[in-house]
Amino acid sequence: MRNRERLLETARAMITEHGPGKVTMDGLAERAELGKGTVFRRFGSRAGIFRALLDDDERRFQEQVLSGPPPLGPGADAEQRLIAYGRARIPFLLDHHAIARAAMDHTQPASEDGVGMTQPHIRMLLGQAGLLVPLPLLDSLAVQLTAALEAPLLLYLSMDEAPGPSGSAHLLSESWQVLVERVMRG
């Protein structure tokens, strides 16, 4: 466990200094002053390093949602929490774009860890909001709002270019708020 934390901390420092492109299994072992075998056993592949970093950050994000201060955490009303979730999630996904690309391993099926948390959370908040719509529609509405929030950013994972102006964190966050306010009050 100590080794894992040391390796992840070292990988973060390397990414901050030189970007994800310069992180290799050998380079990481050398800089962390650990054996190459240790790095290999921990992460299996170069992509595995980035997956571990993502998992770590996703876990921290999830903790903020489950038990952090409101309005992202519990204690605010459903509409405010839903707005806060998007306003936190959009920059999180944009900031993690380079790491998420590097974590993609084309020899393995895509992980759905990141996608997994958003839909149940949105579904729960829709339920708490007491919308005047038939119950089964809350499920499909949660599917569609999750797509509205995450798909524009996940789409960039398959591209090399940066998002266009309408894909900026600021605009997507603002229009997410418009969408939520109208859905919740409509």
Next chain:
Amino acid sequence: MRNRERLLETARAMITEHGPGKVTMDGLAERAELGKGTVFRRFGSRAGIFRALLDDDERRFQEQVLSGPPPLGPGADAEQRLIAYGRARIPFLLDHHAIARAAMDHTQPASEDGVGMTQPHIRMLLGQAGLLVPLPLLDSLAVQLTAALEAPLLLYLSMDEAPGPSGSAHLLSESWQVLVERVMRG
């Protein structure tokens, strides 16, 4: 041109009878009573047959939107057209699921033909609706509503399973209508 239509018509008949899995370059040539070289020159690969079928159907769908009867075509108000678009597009994407999977060619970058039409159309209708939101947000709102409409169905392209209950055409169409009504009137 005659050969292309004859081949596509034959491919459609084969898909109706036996599903897309049984359509091969050789089988198509034989059944259409054309040479294998003709099939190869027209489509290049087996995936190319399915891409041509998709292109054909997308073009017809687009014609309905651009010049078909209202509310899908012009003549209804923006809200009704937006609802009608989703109610037509969702079953279209579900119906084309098997063909779209077969059209995926992992040796080439994914085509974005289908994604291309929806966002400009939604953007245009949002503009016509006179929403009381700042103009730049109409672009990012169109990005998010496009994702809400299409991403849940495009996601199935990368899976083998059928959509779950909350991904049924009926529920997604109903909640699309709820989403649009609230966004337009909210």
